[in-house]
Amino acid sequence: xxxxxxxxxxxxxGMTNKKSLKCEQHMGHRAMYWYKQKAKKPPELMFVxxxxxxxxxxSVPSRFSPECPNSSLLNLHLHALQPEDSALYLxxxxxxxxxxxxxxxxxxxxxxx
Amino acid sequence: AQSVTQLDSHxxxxxxxxxxxxxNYSSSYSPSLFWYVQHPxxxxxxxxxxxxxxxxxxxxxxxxxxxxxxETSFHLTKPSAHMSDAAEYFCVVSDQSSNTGxxxxxxxxxxxxxx
Numbered sequence: 545x546x547x548x549x550x551x552x553x554x555x556x557x558g559m560t561n562k563k564s565l566k567c568e569q570h571m572g573h574r575a576m577y578w579y580k581q582k583a584k585k586p587p588e589l590m591f592v593x594x595x596x597x598x599x600x601x602x603s604v605p606s607r608f609s610p611e612c613p614n615s616s617l618l619n620l621h622l623h624a625l626q627p628e629d630s631a632l633y634l635x636x637x638x639x640x641x642x643x644x645x646x647x648x649x650x651x652x653x654x655x656x657x
Numbered sequence: 658a659q660s661v662t663q664l665d666s667h668x669x670x671x672x673x674x675x676x677x678x679x680x681n682y683s684s685s686y687s688p689s690l691f692w693y694v695q696h697p698x699x700x701x702x703x704x705x706x707x708x709x710x711x712x713x714x715x716x717x718x719x720x721x722x723x724x725x726x727x728e729t730s731f732h733l734t735k736p737s738a739h740m741s742d743a744a745e746y747f748c749v750v751s752d753q754s755s756n757t758g759x760x761x762x763x764x765x766x767x768x769x770x771x772x
Binding site: 634640 | 691747
């Protein structure tokens with residue numbers, strides 16, 4: 545099973561709302577990633593968790609708050625977002641054995657109004 | 658520093674004709690290279706990967722890529738395009754300097770398949 549699941553598929557939120565994106569994998573991967581992707585662009589890395597600890601934060605604004613409750617789950621908490629944060633948010637996971645291929649979820653299409 | 662350059666932002670082929678998507682890389686290490694495909698409003702799907710085994714790598718859906726160290730290239734090919742191949746394709750190298758699993762993406766190539 546090489547599936548990464550993400551919920552919800554679509555999310556519309558106002559600038560004062562608080563919402564969360566969820567990601568789950570059952571491949572035993574010990575690294576999980578959040579990416580932001582704008583139209584016609586490659587994904588941009590936001591956060592990396594290795595062994596459930598935050599290992600990379602690519603200078604992401606604090607209105608995005610990641611959480612890794614266990615080795616299978618990854619959340620992204622959203623608060624006070626801006627319209628320019630509207631994008632496809634992708635979750636991925638990988639082993640940490642030197643090959644590093646990442647398996648991506650289908651993404652959450654976020655619209656901030 | 659590692660980097661990836663996809664030489665064409667847009668490629669258009671007719672159904673049934675060969676596909677060639679070009680990618681050059683730069684790496685101080687023995688690289689791990691990947692091709693991913695993304696259909697509209699979908700996540701990325703791994704097509705194939707090179708990790709220092711055979712230089713000709715076969716992937717899913719009839720795609721293959723050849724690692725050429727002398728040319729620092731990892732071009733993606735398919736003998737006969739299908740309408741369902743129309744998508745965005747990303748050439749990717751792993752950032753092995755940091756041992757974090759971080760990936761470095763090319764800018765993408767849009768493949769159009771005409772009937």
